Amino acid sequence: MQEHEFATRLVAWQRLHGRHDLPWQVSDPYRVWLSEIMLQQTQVSAVRAYYARFLARFPSLPDLAAAPVEEVLTLWSGLGYYSRARNLHRAACMVMDRFEGRFPAVREQIEQLPGVGRSTAAAVAVFAFSRREAILDGNVKRVLTRVFGIEGFPGERAVEQRLWSLAERLLPQEHEAMPAYTQGLMDLGATVCTRGRPACTVCPMVDACHAAQHGRTADLPTPRPRKIIPVRHTLMLMPVASGRVWLERRPSEGIWGGLLSLPEVSDTTAAEDWVARHGGGDVLSDWPEVEHAFTHYRLVITPVPVRLAAPPVAPGSGAWLPLAEAPDAGVPAPVKKLLLRLAGAPPA
DNA sequence: AAGTCGGGGGT
DNA sequence: ACCCCAGACTT
Structure with a gap:
């Protein structure tokens, strides 16, 4: 041709x-x-x-x-x-x-x-x-x-x-x-x-x-060379007070840039610090981890639901949203999954 | 040239 | 479970 x-x-x-x-x-x-x-x-x-x-x-x-x-x-x-x-x-x-x-x-x-x-x-x-x-x-x-x-x-x-x-x-x-x-x-x-x-x-x-x-449609285009996908772990706080959950806006750079999301901390010590800095509170329960797959790594999220002792005064840049509205506030997919779970089993 | 960025569908 | 999709940008 x-x-x-x-x-x-x-x-x-x-x-x-x-x-x-x-x-x-x-x-x-x-x-x-x-x-x-x-x-x-x-x-x-x-x-x-x-x-x-x-x-x-x-x-x-x-x-x-x-x-x-x-x-x-x-x-x-x-x-x-x-x-x-x-x-x-x-x-x-x-x-x-x-x-x-x-x-x-x-x-x-x-x-x-x-x-x-x-x-x-x-x-x-x-x-x-x-x-x-x-x-x-x-x-x-x-x-x-x-x-x-x-x-x-x-x-x-x-x-x-x-x-x-x-x-x-x-x-x-x-x-x-x-x-x-x-x-x-x-x-x-x-x-x-x-x-x-x-x-x-x-x-x-x-x-x-x-x-x-030549019977080679399965071989072309030549596939990307294989790579090993690393696993990363993170904790997401779910601060709850008066039927509302606290969401923060993420920095515009990096993953989920500019989206509303749950506060993210690296480990349990950082989680306790965060709660202490915001008036103290109780961790409600141990929730199962949520996995999320990216092109280049797999993210394992440990949810940490917390009832804050203090009334819902906005700490930093974000908003207290009613539990029913939070899943549809334009949050990343795994966060939406967590918020739906939270709205389905609200703390007493 | 390699790494980063997401969610969803197809197989 | 794994692959890739009407790619672009940063380092």
Whole structure:
């Protein structure tokens, strides 16, 4: 298969068999950008509801820029990678005062926005402005490594560079074909050239696909080299008083940045110190640990429910929330699990 | 180049 | 239980 034939086949396939009903298939750059950020490392099925909710609250970019970042984070909670939400808000403000409210139409300018890398910038440039730019996300890497038989872990610099240059050579010549071509690349990866059981029998590339012809779809793309995942332990205090629980806002840097959460301490001594510093109280019971898995480590949380002796005077930066409301206050998933348990078995 | 950041779905 | 997903940013 000549390289120019790839785009021809893909565009024809997309028009007949691609997805045409995704809510963000519009030309409004704000909506395209929002969807691309939400879709980073997150699957379509998970994004749909968040996208609708987000647009209902922030129908346009000026609405988003005018909102407090805390509200953006609350709408984001559950999607993960919370720096995306902070960057989204920063970028909206940047478009307002650096680009006078007009979304930039060139890939290099879009790429200046925080949270937007080359691939995301290219996707916005293509869908909103029909620019001739290549994307290279997980779907595209899978399709290209299989069709063209590219060996090596795509996270490796040399492999990724080969993929970028290949992706650029494959672009259709006509600007008008760019949205269908780019959508076709994503659709093929998402619905046909899937990770587990690719549907090669209905693939428009099957006769030219290196992996399909050599029975190597299970080997490509080359998987990430194995690593040992460490385990970390932490304690989370659950300070309760008068039917309310104390939540603190975490620093914007690091894990769960900017989210409301339970106070975290490193060990039991630090836990006792914390209670003493806040007027003293009783540890209510020993609760079972909660495990939470990240990409790079496993976190074991020991919950420490405490009834504070002192009345609910706010210590530091946070809030006393009614037990029934706390689980939905935009907290990290494992904290929500703890708060639901707390609300289900409130201290007498 | 390697490490960090999350939650959820597929297998 | 393990893998990865419409990646970007920091060190």
